[in-house]
Amino acid sequence: MKNSQHLGFWFLLAFLGFMLSPLLRSGESMERFVVGEIEQTRAAMGDRAADLVVGFANGIFENTPLTAVAIAAKTAKLTDDERRLSSKVAGVGGAVMGNMFNSYMQGLVLQSFIVAMRLAIVLIWLAFLAPLFIASVYDGLMQRNVKMSEFGSLRPATFTLAGMVVIPVIALPVIYLVLPFTLSPLLAPAWAALVALPLSILVSNSQPIFGR
DSSP states (O other): OOHHHHHHHHHHHHHHHHHHGGGGSOHHHHHHHHHHHHHHHHHHHHHHHHHHHHHHHHHHHHSSHHHHHHHHHHHHSOOHHHHHHHHHHHHHHHHHHHHHHHHHHHHHHHHHHHHHHHHHHHHHHHHHHHHHHHHHHHHHHHHHHHHHHHTSOOOHHHHHHHHHHHHHHHHHHHHHTTOSSOOOGGGHHHHHHHHHHHHHHHHHTSOOTTOO
16 A cells, blocks of 8 residues: 555544444433533643633634534534424424434534544644754764665565555544544644654665755
């Protein structure tokens, strides 16, 4: 599998997670999930940082395609009259399906907010962890220069193997956006540590773009 296809798989998995997560909870359960996510953020990052995250998430939610998702979900919800009509036409089964549909649409709106909030957390952590990634890439470049000057060759197999490790680890924040359970933001440094070493190995065995 090519690296682009590998990365595309993880993005597809995240999209499916976004669409399927509301099925795991009722609308009220999703509301409690949002509250729990905010409480988890406050416990991990403090009130000031949590307020910044929630405020930033609100801004992202209002000014990105996530707004369109929320509007579409609210518009698609069945009204009370439509649910009563569904019950008359299709009986109890129609009423149950109508309630499930409304619950899913409500869950999709709340899931969109959670995605926006977690995206804010990821961006904040990326800003703090950027020096580590820059250092990892720089270290890989220095190792590559040493290999090219002393041995004159690189290891494509090592590059491929490192890429197979790096891509799933780099994709973890995308999966984090749609996880159906709360996860402490304090795990971000551990994720960065997992990325740093294989990223350095990947760069050290990559082919120079402009030759030696």
